[in-house]
Amino acid sequence: MTLTQVSCSNCSLDNICLPRGLSQTEIDNISKVVKARKTLQRGDFIYREGDHFKGILAIKSGSAKLVANDNHGNEHILNILLPGELLGFDGLSREKHGCAAIALETMTFCILPADSMDQLFQNLPGLTRELFRHSGEKMLEDKNQLVLSKRPAEERLAYFLISLSERLKRRGFSSSEFKLSLTRQEIGNHLGLALETVSRLLKKFQDDELIEVQNRFIKIKNLGLLKNLLQPLV
Amino acid sequence: MTLTQVSCSNCSLDNICLPRGLSQTEIDNISKVVKARKTLQRGDFIYREGDHFKGILAIKSGSAKLVANDNHGNEHILNILLPGELLGFDGLSREKHGCAAIALETMTFCILPADSMDQLFQNLPGLTRELFRHSGEKMLEDKNQLVLSKRPAEERLAYFLISLSERLKRRGFSSSEFKLSLTRQEIGNHLGLALETVSRLLKKFQDDELIEVQNRFIKIKNLGLLKNLLQPLV
DNA sequence: CGTATTATTGACTCCATTCAAAGATAGTGG
DNA sequence: CCACTATCTTTGAATGGAGTCAATAATACG
Numbered sequence: 001m002t003l004t005q006v007s008c009s010n011c012s013l014d015n016i017c018l019p020r021g022l023s024q025t026e027i028d029n030i031s032k033v034v035k036a037r038k039t040l041q042r043g044d045f046i047y048r049e050g051d052h053f054k055g056i057l058a059i060k061s062g063s064a065k066l067v068a069n070d071n072h073g074n075e076h077i078l079n080i081l082l083p084g085e086l087l088g089f090d091g092l093s094r095e096k097h098g099c100a101a102i103a104l105e106t107m108t109f110c111i112l113p114a115d116s117m118d119q120l121f122q123n124l125p126g127l128t129r130e131l132f133r134h135s136g137e138k139m140l141e142d143k144n145q146l147v148l149s150k151r152p153a154e155e156r157l158a159y160f161l162i163s164l165s166e167r168l169k170r171r172g173f174s175s176s177e178f179k180l181s182l183t184r185q186e187i188g189n190h191l192g193l194a195l196e197t198v199s200r201l202l203k204k205f206q207d208d209e210l211i212e213v214q215n216r217f218i219k220i221k222n223l224g225l226l227k228n229l230l231q232p233l234v
Numbered sequence: 235m236t237l238t239q240v241s242c243s244n245c246s247l248d249n250i251c252l253p254r255g256l257s258q259t260e261i262d263n264i265s266k267v268v269k270a271r272k273t274l275q276r277g278d279f280i281y282r283e284g285d286h287f288k289g290i291l292a293i294k295s296g297s298a299k300l301v302a303n304d305n306h307g308n309e310h311i312l313n314i315l316l317p318g319e320l321l322g323f324d325g326l327s328r329e330k331h332g333c334a335a336i337a338l339e340t341m342t343f344c345i346l347p348a349d350s351m352d353q354l355f356q357n358l359p360g361l362t363r364e365l366f367r368h369s370g371e372k373m374l375e376d377k378n379q380l381v382l383s384k385r386p387a388e389e390r391l392a393y394f395l396i397s398l399s400e401r402l403k404r405r406g407f408s409s410s411e412f413k414l415s416l417t418r419q420e421i422g423n424h425l426g427l428a429l430e431t432v433s434r435l436l437k438k439f440q441d442d443e444l445i446e447v448q449n450r451f452i453k454i455k456n457l458g459l460l461k462n463l464l465q466p467l468v
Numbered sequence: 469c470g471t472a473t474t475a476t477t478g479a480c481t482c483c484a485t486t487c488a489a490a491g492a493t494a495g496t497g498g
Numbered sequence: 499c500c501a502c503t504a505t506c507t508t509t510g511a512a513t514g515g516a517g518t519c520a521a522t523a524a525t526a527c528g
Contacts, residue, residue, distance in 0.1 A: 093373075099377060136326035215506095427517090
């Protein structure tokens with residue numbers, strides 16, 4: 001993979017990515033060390049479990065999944081990452097990645113290289129705080145997922161759809177219509193459900209006129225009712 | 235609660251707490267801002283959900299639980315914290331705590347105050363890295379829990395016992411005999427199981443001579459066999 | 469010593485899984 | 499462009515693991 005210099009100040013993600021809330025000088029400083037990698041295709045590894053930590057990544061376009069493997073060869077999809085979101089934190093503590101990141105579709109991303117991070121900590125306390133903020137945010141999401149994992153199948157799937165919708169909205173995409181770049185298998189894996197259960201529930205949601213499903217395209221028809229399904233959460 | 239000045243350099247937790255791997259000068263710098271709070275009792279709140287973030291805490295003695303509440307009044311125990319472990323990260327991103335922390339038994343802790351953190355980031359990149367390391371560590375644990383939440387009851391309980399044992403060992407406590415400061419209810423809540431299931435499984439583990447249970451005292455008799463139960467994990 | 473909380477044990481029920489088979493979709497090469 | 503294949507999705511029927519309900523026993527606590 002080749003690296004190219006990027007400019008954060010004219011990036012289309014400027015106010016949803018790292019620099020959010022930083023001064024122009026600070027952004028210029030970041031620009032100096034941020035690199036962009038070229039395009040990946042569905043199934044390509046962004047990094048593998050055990051890979052040396054090379055930095056925090058920001059998704060510019062496309063999406064990715066974080067995957068942990070147990071020693072029976074089962075994949076566990078821990079997280080889905082959308083444009084403007086950061087990944088790589090799983091490599092922060094041990095210099096090695098604790099799980100793999102895999103492209104779900106054609107995607108591009110930027111890198112905040114590990115070797116310049118210490119220097120950034122010293123020069124840009126604002127960035128440091130922002131990174132902590134982001135990592136705290138990720139932890140809260142994990143907590144939510146953990147609470148969710150104890151809830152019945154219907155709630156899990158409803159929450160999954162709502163959460164995707166809200167995250168897409170936050171990034172300026174349509175929150176009511178989107179394409180899932182995941183198979184039923186992958187959704188089920190992520191939520192701890194059998195793929196058949198996912199299929200049945202999507203059908204049920206459609207029958208109840210909460211959503212419209214066309215293969216991997218989802219149209220949310222009644223967000224209110226969908227949210228009612230997870231009354232007990234949040 | 236009253237705060238008192240502490241010295242990190244002669245703390246009994248010196249090499250398992252924050253300062254691990256920092257220079258003497260750096261430790262002295264931390265000492266200047268770290269405060270200690272007085273003793274809490276079982277059931278006391280360390281902080282509540284929604285409380286303003288006041289800093290990262292380090293447990294000196296005793297244990298605590300992190301609890302999230304859904305809006306039906308159900309508690310969800312997200313994590314158990316042991317001596318030498320850090321908490322408070324859930325308040326880092328939004329300046330407000332995302333969950334509550336409650337003492338499980340008599341306990342004491344130190345505080346790295348929020349208002350001195352920016353200053354520390356600038357002066358002590360080593361500490362910043364250490365904090366990131368710790369927060370990354372916590373995220374890996376969360377990932378493990380997430381993977382675990384999809385596994386059958388037996389594996390979840392086995393993993394819970396093994397994980398406690400290993401964490402206690404790392405901190406210099408006995409890894410084969412310890413007191414659970416949790417009720418069956420709380421264990422079940424944490425693992426997403428009914429309290430009856432926890433009771434039945436502890437009995438089963440005892441019948442299989444993996445452990446010895448005496449109320450809340452646990453003695454691990456055959457760690458190897460216990461670990462076999464979770465072949466598929468880690 | 470008596471009361472409240474916590475733990476054990478059994479019987480029954482149900483949600484989600486597994487197994488199985490058929491149908492739809494996407495991608496490939498002739 | 500169509501046929502062919504691999505992959506993914508839907509749907510039904512049967513099974514089982516863990517939950518719920520209920521009653522008793524043990525422990526902790528004032």
